[in-house]
Amino acid sequence: MTYSTTSANPTSYAQANAYTPLNFPELVSAIIHINEEHYDELLGFLTAFTSLSSEDMNEANVQLVDIYAEAIALQIQYKGTKKTSAQAHNPTFFIAFTAPITQFSDLNTQYILLKQQADKKLGKKTIKLTKQTFLVQDRYKVSQNMLRLELTGSTLDVSNKNSVPVDEAGYAYLFDLAHNASASQNVGDKASPTRAHCYYTLRKAWQTSDGVRAWVDVFLHGDTPGGHWASSLQIGDTVMSKREFPEKTAHLQDGQALLIADETSMPTVARLLELWDNPIPPLVLCVTQELADQAYFDAVKIGTDKKNGDKTRQSTECQTDNNFMLLPLVAGKIHSGKELAVLIDQTLANYLTNHPLQIEKVWGALEAGTAKALRGLIQQRLGLERSDSVIKVYWRKD
Ligand SMILES: Cc1cc2nc3c(=O)[nH]c(=O)nc-3n(C[C@H](O)[C@H](O)[C@H](O)COP(=O)(O)OP(=O)(O)OC[C@H]3O[C@@H](n4cnc5c(N)ncnc54)[C@H](O)[C@@H]3O)c2cc1C
Numbered sequence: 001m002t003y004s005t006t007s008a009n010p011t012s013y014a015q016a017n018a019y020t021p022l023n024f025p026e027l028v029s030a031i032i033h034i035n036e037e038h039y040d041e042l043l044g045f046l047t048a049f050t051s052l053s054s055e056d057m058n059e060a061n062v063q064l065v066d067i068y069a070e071a072i073a074l075q076i077q078y079k080g081t082k083k084t085s086a087q088a089h090n091p092t093f094f095i096a097f098t099a100p101i102t103q104f105s106d107l108n109t110q111y112i113l114l115k116q117q118a119d120k121k122l123g124k125k126t127i128k129l130t131k132q133t134f135l136v137q138d139r140y141k142v143s144q145n146m147l148r149l150e151l152t153g154s155t156l157d158v159s160n161k162n163s164v165p166v167d168e169a170g171y172a173y174l175f176d177l178a179h180n181a182s183a184s185q186n187v188g189d190k191a192s193p194t195r196a197h198c199y200y201t202l203r204k205a206w207q208t209s210d211g212v213r214a215w216v217d218v219f220l221h222g223d224t225p226g227g228h229w230a231s232s233l234q235i236g237d238t239v240m241s242k243r244e245f246p247e248k249t250a251h252l253q254d255g256q257a258l259l260i261a262d263e264t265s266m267p268t269v270a271r272l273l274e275l276w277d278n279p280i281p282p283l284v285l286c287v288t289q290e291l292a293d294q295a296y297f298d299a300v301k302i303g304t305d306k307k308n309g310d311k312t313r314q315s316t317e318c319q320t321d322n323n324f325m326l327l328p329l330v331a332g333k334i335h336s337g338k339e340l341a342v343l344i345d346q347t348l349a350n351y352l353t354n355h356p357l358q359i360e361k362v363w364g365a366l367e368a369g370t371a372k373a374l375r376g377l378i379q380q381r382l383g384l385e386r387s388d389s390v391i392k393v394y395w396r397k398d
Contacts, residue, residue, distance in 0.1 A: 019068030048118035127245035144292040170247025170268035260364030336397040341373035
């Protein structure tokens with residue numbers, strides 16, 4: 001059975017034939033990527049653009065099965081044994097793009113437009129394709145390999161649409177490394193930068209008398225494009241972002257949470273902790289290659305910037321028995337792939353043997369291979385609903 005999104009009325013099987021097939025070589029891996037990394041967005045499309053309720057999607061697996069020039073095709077695969085006759089056919093819904101795709105790079109734009117429309121309908125914050133220019137006010141190390149950029153900018157005005165969120169953890173900016181290419185390339189260095197953009201998180205932002213000031217913390221992993229960009233920046237340079245989006249953390253409002261960070265996601269977890277508004281403090285598993293980098297969390301206090309409630313009471317409690325538990329994992333050369341996922345899972349298992357905790361929510365961000373393997377291991381160990389566990393990809397091993 002197939003459905004279109006305009007009316008969400010059942011249409012005939014012939015409907016797939018109404019769309020133009022695409023034969024870009026990158027399409028299969030794009031479909032796999034969207035299914036693995038953007039599952040909740042697929043649910044959002046169905047909720048926003050069809051008459052399906054979240055109950056209809058309980059006990060079901062949603063799959064992006066194809067991308068046509070004019071639409072994406074989402075199939076609902078019901079798992080239960082008691083299926084209705086409509087469910088038995090694994091219904092397919094076509095979600096129409098704003099404009100047809102003619103080249104592979106259009107997919108990114110059209111997908112973002114769909115996401116923006118869906119988030120708007122659902123009343124959620126969304127990805128913005130906004131250019132912002134920031135001025136580097138200061139730069140200094142906050143732990144062995146973490147470089148802090150302190151930024152301001154003429155557009156950093158909380159009253160306009162380019163405002164910088166002061167109370168969101170994990171809000172990420174796509175920085176344009178090419179904007180500083182001449183500054184960061186050595187004279188005579190003809191090698192072109194291997195990547196033009198890099199995501200970094202807003203570690204923290206706060207209002208001052210002359211606007212908003214922001215920290216962006218960049219972990220330096222040796223001679224990499226992102227690290228090279230950050231360490232070449234000087235006070236007075238400008239940096240430019242081209243895209244920004246909020247992080248998925250709403251599920252952490254209640255219940256016993258586990259936060260899993262590596263070097264790249266420590267800034268997100270640090271801000272999550274400062275804004276922590278859940279009565280139960282989280283368990284934080286922090287994996288780094290070097291022991292010295294664990295010190296990043298030394299200066300982080302739970303609940304110090306929380307949005308609501310009595311901060312004084314919270315910080316007093318934090319200093320006594322309401323602090324977060326930091327479980328450090330120094331993994332040496334194991335920094336990616338399934339091997340690291342197994343190590344993280346084993347470290348968690350050992351901890352839970354001695355400290356029986358009922359973990360109800362998970363947020364983490366790691367290398368792609370680690371994130372993929374860890375999702376399965378965490379699911380096996382904790383048996384959480386898909387919506388209660390968010391394990392993101394923050395970087396990829398070459
Ligand atoms: C939403 C989002 C938010 C992010 N926020 C931050 C942030 O606030 N701070 C931050 O530092 N990064 C953050 N990242 C990661 C960042 O975008 C880069 O992917 C990452 O720092 C690696 O980029 P690079 O140019 O340094 O190295 P790449 O060119 O991506 O990698 C080159 C090689 O460097 C090595 N390498 C890279 N990263 C690591 C690592 N973590 N551990 C060990 N070896 C590594 C590997 O050998 C890798 O193959 C974020 C990513 C996303 C998606």
